[in-house]
Amino acid sequence: MKIAPFRIEQYYAVHEFTAPHMLSSSDAESVAIAEVLALEPDAAERLFAQxxxxxxxxxxxxxxxxxxxxxxxxxxxxxxxxxxxxxxxxxxxxxxxxxxxxxxxxxxxxxxxxxxxxxxxxxxxxxxxxxxxxxxxxxxxxxxxxxxxxxxxxxxxxxxxxxxxxxxxxxxxxxxxxxxxxxxxxxxxxxxxxxxxxxxxxxxxxxxxxxxxxxxxxxxxxxxxxxxxxxxxxxxxxxxxxxxxxxxxxxxxxxxxxxxxxxxxxxxRHVFADRSRAIVLANLELVDAFLERHAERFSWVRPTASTIGFVRIEGVEDTSVFCQQLVADAGVLLLPGTVYDVPTHVRLGFGRSAMPMALGLFEAWIETRS
Missing domain, CATH: 3.40.640.10 (Type I PLP-dependent aspartate aminotransferase-like (Major domain))
Known part of the structure; x- marks a missing residue:
C-alpha cells in the first residue's frame, strides 16, 4: 500500500505538545477520569474490577x-x-x-x-x-x-x-x-x-x-x-x-x-455536549469581537457547529509561513490551511477553556507586526 503523508498529523506531531498555547484544536475541552466516574455511583468500583x-x-x-x-x-x-x-x-x-x-x-x-x-x-x-x-x-x-x-x-x-x-x-x-x-x-x-x-x-x-x-x-x-x-x-x-x-x-x-x-x-453524553457547547458559545463571542477589530485582515463564514472555523488571512498566500512564525514568536499554534489545500486560510479552534489567552496572545502578536 502506498499512501501520501498525512499533513495534518505531521504538523501536529511537530508542534502540538511543544506549543504552549493551542488555538487550532479540533476537540472540545477534556475532563479527568474522575469526572467521568462521578456520573454513576458504582463506576469507580466497576473500573477497578475491570x-x-x-x-x-x-x-x-x-x-x-x-x-x-x-x-x-x-x-x-x-x-x-x-x-x-x-x-x-x-x-x-x-x-x-x-x-x-x-x-x-x-x-x-x-x-x-x-x-x-x-x-x-x-x-x-x-x-x-x-x-x-x-x-x-x-x-x-x-x-x-x-x-x-x-x-x-x-x-x-x-x-x-x-x-x-x-x-x-x-x-x-x-x-x-x-x-x-x-x-x-x-x-x-x-x-x-x-x-x-x-x-x-x-x-x-x-x-x-x-x-x-x-x-x-x-x-x-x-x-x-x-x-x-x-x-x-x-x-x-x-x-x-x-x-x-x-x-x-x-x-x-x-x-x-x-x-x-x-x-x-x-x-x-448530554453532560459533555452541553459543557462543550457552553465553552464554544462563550469563546465564539470573543472570536467575533477579534474579527470585528481586525476586519481588514481576517474574515470567515461564521461556524454553525463544532469547535472550529476556517479563517481567511488577507494578503497571505501561504499561511504555513505565517503559522510557523506565530508559533516561533508567541508560542501560539494555528493550523495552516495548506494541510487542506486551502493555503489562504487557517483553522482556528475555540472549544477549550484556555482559548481566550491564546487568542489574546495572537492579537498582541498581530499588533506588533502592524
Missing part, C-alpha cells in the same frame, strides 16, 4: 448499546466499535472498495478521507467546496462528479475545517443521489450533537438511508480523545461484518477500560 483481557472485536455490548441510542433506527447489533475515526475510515474504505471503484469525497476534508480511498486503489473525484461562494454545497457539481457506477460518497457534517452544517435539503438530495446509484454514503458525523443551536441538528445518515454508514467519535463533541474510541453505525450488518474482518488486521479489539469509560460517558 479485567485487562481481550475484548470483543465488534465492541463491548454496553458501549454498542450506548452508541446505538444516538440514532432512531439502530440496535446494538448495527454498531461496531473502532479505534476512533481514523480506524473507521481505514477499515470501511478497504472493506467497501476495490481498485478502480469510483468514490466522491467532499473537500476540503480531514486528509485520510481522501488519501485512504486513493490508497485502496479507488478513482477519487473531489466534490470541492469553495470560500468564494461561502463554502456552499454545489449540488450541480456533485451531480456532475457522480457516475452511474459510483461506489461511495464521503460527506462530513458538521464540517472540518469550516464548522458549517450541511443544509437539510442538501443532505436529502445527497441521499437521493446515492440511492439512485446504490452508492454507499459514508457520513462523517463526529461533531454531531455540537450544533451551536441544537434545533439545527440534522438526522444521522444511518436513519435516512439503508446504505449509509454514520461515523461517531468520543473525541470531538464529548472532549474525550484520550479514550481513542469511535463507532460505525449501519443497518447493513453484512457490510459491518466485512469491516470487522478488516479490523482483525488492525486493532483486533479495543481497550477494555476505554470501552467502559466510553459507555459510561455516552450514557451521560
Amino acid at each position: 479485567r485487562l483481557g481481550y475484548t470483543e472485536s465488534v465492541g463491548a455490548p454496553e458501549l454498542r448499546a450506548a452508541a446505538a441510542a444516538l440514532y432512531d433506527t439502530t440496535s446494538p447489533d448495527d454498531v461496531i466499535v473502532v479505534a476512533a475515526a481514523e480506524e473507521a475510515i481505514f477499515v470501511a474504505y478497504h472493506a467497501l472498495l476495490q481498485p478502480g471503484d469510483h468514490v466522491v469525497v467532499e473537500t476540503p476534508c480531514y486528509e485520510s478521507a481522501l488519501e485512504v480511498a486513493r490508497s485502496a486503489g479507488a478513482d477519487v473525484t473531489e466534490w470541492c467546496r469553495s470560500a468564494g461562494n461561502g463554502w456552499a454545497h454545489d449540488l450541480d457539481a456533485l451531480e456532475a462528479a457522480l457516475r452511474p457506477d459510483t461506489r461511495l460518497v464521503y460527506t462530513n457534517t458538521p464540517h472540518n475545517p469550516t464548522g458549517l452544517l450541511m443544509p437539510r435539503q442538501v443532505l436529502d438530495r445527497v441521499v437521493e443521489l446515492c440511492a439512485e446509484r446504490g452508492a454507499w454514503l459514508f457520513a462523517d458525523e463526529v461533531y454531531r450533537e455540537l450544533e451551536h443551536d441544537p434545533a439545527d441538528r440534522l438526522p444521522a445518515a444511518v436513519d435516512l438511508y439503508d446504505r449509509a454508514l454514520s461515523l461517531g467519535s468520543m473525541s470531538k463533541t464529548y472532549g474525550l480523545p484520550g479514550l481513542r474510541l469511535g463507532w460505525l453505525a449501519s443497518r447493513d450488518r453484512a457490510v459491518l461484518a466485512r469491516i470487522v474482518d478488516l479490523k482483525h488486521y488492525t486493532t483486533i479489539c479495543s481497550s477494555a477500560p476505554s470501552e467502559l469509560l466510553s459507555a459510561l460517558a455516552l450514557r451521560h
